Amino acid sequence: MAEHSLIPRRVRKVRETNARRIPGSILAIGLIFILGLGYITGTFNNQIISTIAPAFGIKAYAGTLDTSSLQATYQALKANYDGTIDDKALIEAANKGMVNSLGDPYTLYFNAKEASDFNKDLTGTIGGGIGVELSLRNNQITVIRVLADNPAEKAGMAVGDVIAKINDTTVASTDAIDSIVSKIRGDAGTTVKITVTRGTETKDFTITRAEVTNPSVYSTVSGGIGIMTISRFDDQTGQLARSAAASFKSQNVKSVILDLRGNGGGYLTAAQDVVGLWENNKTVVTEKTNGKVVDELKSGTDPILAGLPTVVLVNASSASASEITAGALQDYGTAKLVGEKTFGKGSVQKLIGLPDSAQLKVTIAKWYTPNGKNISKEGIAPDKAVSISTDDINAGRDPQLDAAKALLQ
Secondary structure, eight states: OOGGGGSOHHHHHHHHHHHHTOOHHHHHHHHHHHHHHHHHHHHTHHHHHHHHGGGGTOOOOOOOOOOHHHHHHHHHHHHHOSSOOOHHHHHHHHHHHHHHTTOOTTOEEEOHHHHHHHHHHHHTEEEEEOOEEEEEETTEEEEEEEOTTSHHHHHTOOTTOEEEEETTEEOOTTSOHHHHHHHHOOOTTOEEEEEEEETTEEEEEEEEOEEEEOOSEEEEEETTEEEEEESOBOTTHHHHHHHHHHHHHHTTOSEEEEEOTTOOOBOHHHHHHHHTTTOSSOEEEEEEETTEEEEEEEOOSOOTTTTSOEEEEEOTTOOTHHHHHHHHHHHTTSEEEEESOOOOOOEEEEEEEOGGGOEEEEEEEEEEOTTSOOOTTTOOOOSEEOOOOHHHHHHTOOHHHHHHHHHHO
16 A cells, blocks of 8 residues: 555645645745845855854854955056966965965965875875886986886886986986986876986886876885885875784784884874874874864874884984874884984974865964974984985995894894
8 A cells, every 4th residue: 555545635635725825925924034044144154154163163264354455456567567467376476475474384375286286295196107216326316216016117127227318318417306207207108218227237118107106105024124114194104004014013023113214294193093003092192272282193002013122214304294103102112213303393284275276284283292392493303313424325325224223133
């Protein structure tokens, strides 16, 4: 039996009749109310949001900026400038100028392209390329890392190869690495010819570019020591680091080296996940805004590397989330730090989407180590200071890694 047949026909008819008898005056009043509500919501949208948002933990501001002087400047330019004026460029410059006036090097306005590039850097999405990392060694552009499962590895390129030519054009020692990288990169599916010298040999590779993604974590085991290198803290870092740690455990490593050199940071939650490999439900970092605690991140409850002797490698380019990780492990006495004093970035930023695909990266808080230290402009001093000289780099030596291994043996 259909459900509607349970309602007597007479009752249905009464309901239908009542529905048709709603007075027109009430409908008119309702329509006016809805239109009025729409007007108020549209006109006072910012004020309404700023009032309601705090109840949901969202920051909002309803005020406006007096831009009359900006408009006066714009009108004077349009009326008098002898040349072409790009209104979009003016708006972008005004946004950048306003943000830069704060004097905070970490609060930045990104236009659409800059926002896209920033997000690609953060996620390791390189675009079309071959999957190698280059550095200057003995005044030569040298391959220092070949990414697994990428075109360069499949073609047979190796660490130590010196880039001699790109598409039969000789690479000079004075060429900037960025320039060389831009010539190697290109659209996926296109080819690039690379000539390298390997010892006394010269080798040619014709490589088809592909979409290259550089994982934030890679690991090796050497002499019973698990070496985990984290190049940035992205949304995959926690999972990748835990997989590396599980691999260490399965190989019965006796100790661990966590390499954070050159790691400029990323997501705080990724640092929280990494510290959680060693610490059980402990404070990783505390955030304060205007001196008031606004957040506290704790480690997880499955520290699979707990108890393993650990050394963290740091240098002057280890910043932000790297310093949070290193600072927490140092404060708890879980790891010794080896290398150089870290960068000293003790503030927290968040990304806010803006019109035309622009973004605002804005400082929202300062962060503190478990012992209550903010390291802004000071950095974190290593327990054992070890530097790397140009001669070390040219010779492929790594005295910092050697010192870390010596501490663990």
